[in-house]
Amino acid sequence: MFGSVFMKSSLETLKPRISVAPMMDWTTKDYRFFARLFNPNVVLYTEMVTTGAILFGDTKRHLDYSHGEHPIVLQLGGSNPKDLAECTKMAQDWGYDEVNLNVGCPSDRVQNNKIGACLMAEPDLVAECIAKMQQVVDIPVHVKHRIGIDDMQSYDEMLNFVDTVAKTGCHHFVVHARIALLKGLSPKENREIPPLRYEDVYRLKQDRPELFIEINGGIKTVAETQAHLQHVDGVMIGREAYHNPYLLAELGQLWNLDLPDRFNIMQQMMPYIEQRLAEGAPLSIITRHILGLFQNLPGARKWRQALSGGNAKTRSDIEHALCNIHEAIQRTEASLQVQDI
Template identity: 85%
Template sequence: MTNLKQNADISKLPRISVAPMLDWTTRDYRFFARLFNPNIILYTEMVTTGAILFGGANRHLDYNHEEHPVVLQLGGSNPKDLATCSRMAQDWGYDEVNLNVGCPSDRVQNNKIGACLMAEPELVAECIAEMQNAVDIPVTVKHRIGIDEMQSYEEMLHFVDTVAQTGCHNFIVHARIALLQGLSPKENRDVPPLRYEDVYRLKQERPQLSIEINGGIKTLAETRQHLQHVDGVMIGREAYHNPYLLAELGQLWNLDAPDRFEIIDRMLPYIENRLQEGAPLSIITRHILGLFQHLPGARKWRQALSGGNATTMTNVYDAIRNIQDAIQRTETYLQEKQLP
């Protein structure tokens, strides 16, 4: 168990977060992501109540104290189990706990977890009420704008109103429906059209609630645009594939963006410590492949560190030197040609 909680203010506005993503937002990625921006809210992968209660709490709940502010996302539909796990999250030092009502995978549907719960707002409300009674930290909900035949704004509003009656006031809304019958989880991230206007309308009609928007957001400019309508923005896959976006988002707080090589310098001791703990290098380096996205040498950087190509720290240092050379050569060329 960790109780090394920093003085992070998760209520700080605007609320900008990195979405919970299975196999991606691991503790290794979260440590890396924190290096770009001290104010971004980080989420764990979705962790089911069963995994915590029967699969080893330490394994699923431990995190790096540098990650704060950090939120544990739970998957489940048993109010008592969710309450128990929420209490454990608070004891572990998490800043918030979030209930997943948005994941569309077949596996979680079969266990009554995720987006399928949108069809049972009363059950979700019961879960949230039990979770809130168990903890002092905020309890939030992440959900879709609809599922299957329940695609109307009015049905989403009924869901939100039902859950809000518990006193829950923070909703993170993925601005796509989920088609649980007929589309794969991957297709459900791309195929249903984005309906940002539904999320904007929700905030307009329920101004007392904190509404955050998620889905297809890739730039600082898009983030600024959404913040004109809602209270927060959750960034998904772009924060993983192009993590320097998190540094650019620091402009929202007038922060200076760190240099990419400063980031990797701060990451190296962490990698070495994880190797000493017995972690394979490849499970750590896979999270840093996007560090130099859009820069000269980025492709070779990814190739050098992916697919098991890097087996020792020497390989990592070689990759750093190579991309430094690639960037320097490009800068020299542009200066000589007097190109912008």
């Protein structure tokens, strides 16, 4: 039915593969620019973009990104093979490194349009979509999915899904290690309530060693990341990379990178903020993505308060908040030095 040659990701040379999960309203181009400043090697994903939004909406708004965001993956939502193929070709022409098909989102809105996790119940359709997408591009195309949905919760059912899609030549699977209960839980609850079953993802890698298996779900630390890499090929981090973006810098130790200074990161961010303001973007659209910069440090709460809720209206407001948190950190360090004496 399909070809049997595996399409290997060009990004697999970036070992280990660590990525930031696609998150609606969060992994915007403003967040991605910010995230890239912490680590040059982490793979960034767009928010999920539906085929309809690209084909019939503001294409430029949905596909544009900054050159510095590479390596970057476009995640598509859809189930029409022809539309997905057309959008995948556009993604390649736009310069994206890879394209990912969303088979994991549990939202009611996307289910009604046959998008996301509900597609796990139709592995043949997903395979047809992936095959059509691969036929029109040279860049890798892969899938992000759950370990199960509703009445399809067994390991064997997930394996059947993966095997069916892999017959197309799809080599790379990003596996969220939770089932999705589409008929009983909200999207938020589906990120928290179903228990994590990492062992299912580990087993998938053991049973299909020729596939590139990337694990996702509940991963928050460098130590947890390193532990998962003993069993799978890559790790995708979600909400923690947003709320505590300095984790991306700490993950740099996997490539022997030096830790960047948070204040230097903001210095690099300032010209971008000025550019976005000149384009007419409200400052609050940008500052909401940088609230977690000083997570777990003295003054972090005041930093968030100064920038959230529209409190920051100009660049000078951001610079004032930076001065305040710098002083708070210095006071704490001085206090600790006194205690050591």
